[in-house]
Amino acid sequence: MKALPLQSFEISGPLAALLSTFFGLLIMTKIDLTPEVRRKPVIAQEIAFAAIHLAPLGALWTGATWFDWTVCAVLYFTRMFWVTGGYHRYFAHKSYKTSRWFQFVIAFMSQTTAQKGALWWAAHHRHHHRHSDTPADPHSMKIYGFWYSHIGWIVGPDFKETDYKVIGDYAKYPELVWLNKHYLVPPTILAVVVTALGGIVNGNGITDMFTSAGLSTLFIGFFLSTVILYHATFSINSIMHKVGSQRYESHDESRNSIWLALLTMGEGWHNNHHYYEVAARQGFFWWEIDITYYILKGLSSVGLIWDLKGVPKHILHSKNKQEAAQLRKKYENEKQHEEKVLESEHA
Helix, strand or coil: CCCHHHHHHHHCCHHHHHHHHHHHHHHHHHHHCCCCCCCCHHHHHHHHHHHHHHHHHHHHHHHCCCCCHHHHHHHHHHHHHHHHHHHHHHHCCCCCCCCHHHHHHHHHHHCCCCCCCCCHHHHHHHHHHHHCCCCCCCCCCHHHHHHHHHHHHHHHCCCCCCCCCCHHHHHHEEEEEEHHHHHCCHHHHHHHHHHHHHHHHHCCHHCCCCCHHHHHHHHHHHHHHHHHHHHHHHHHHHHHHCCCCCCCCCCCCCCCCHHHHHHHHCCCCHHHHCCCCCCCCCCCCCCCCHHHHHHHHHHHHHHEECCCCCCCCCHHHHCCCHEEEEEEHHHHHHHHHHHHHHHHCCC
16 A cells, blocks of 8 residues: 655644644643652751740640730731741742842741741742642642642752742842841741740749740740741642632642631632732732731831732633733723723813
């Protein structure tokens, strides 16, 4: 049998585009589901992390006062704001602008959470958005499972270093680089202050900070709030890529949850965020509670920050990026028509 020439099998037009997309998706799906080899934690290097989790048990010997529990609650919510408004919305996504001195304050306060340096945190988070729920994602629950996405990637050795190329827009500031390298300075200072306050309030003065009066505040006020803060933050990487609803087609497993939004001061609107990551607000609609955004608006009103990035109308009311592009064109045409009408009325 005579072989048919190759061009006899050429397909063009819509059918070619459809087949190309279909086979392309098959190939991408196969690649995307192949996990990277991730190394196991080196236990000796994680003693400090384990000790932080065990430290609150010290209160079994010292007891705990109403002041200790009050400090715990205050430090949790105060520092959650700096995680969401600082690490995340400022350093990772540049969703607003500020002065150089207040930028340092944001970094310092964010690092009191003991979640490493601001540049380290933001660099890895940017990497996460570029590769969300693919094997290159540092903490994809879809690819690596719950425990790895929640805590395994942190205690493992693969993501210990800061990729300064990814965060070069902030790595040009030497004070931020210094703070990033000496990331334990802010939480250490906070721990000492908390212990001293415990000595003053629970005891007879600052000299009682190293007795049960101060140590109980350290165990409950500082360490317990830090541990709770850890896992509330980590839940966004794990639970929020599995539990909740999806409003937008973000091409990953990100979800929205009012309960996580309340616990994390707005971060629970995770699907919103993955659809349009640069916005200063993650609760896109008025009924989506976003306490971090409310505080950012307050800081903006007194001039500490400015140029908060909003959510464009075409993003807000679309389902995917294709529809968003169509809506943007529609709204632009409507605006141009309104401007022409106004011009004709004043002519």
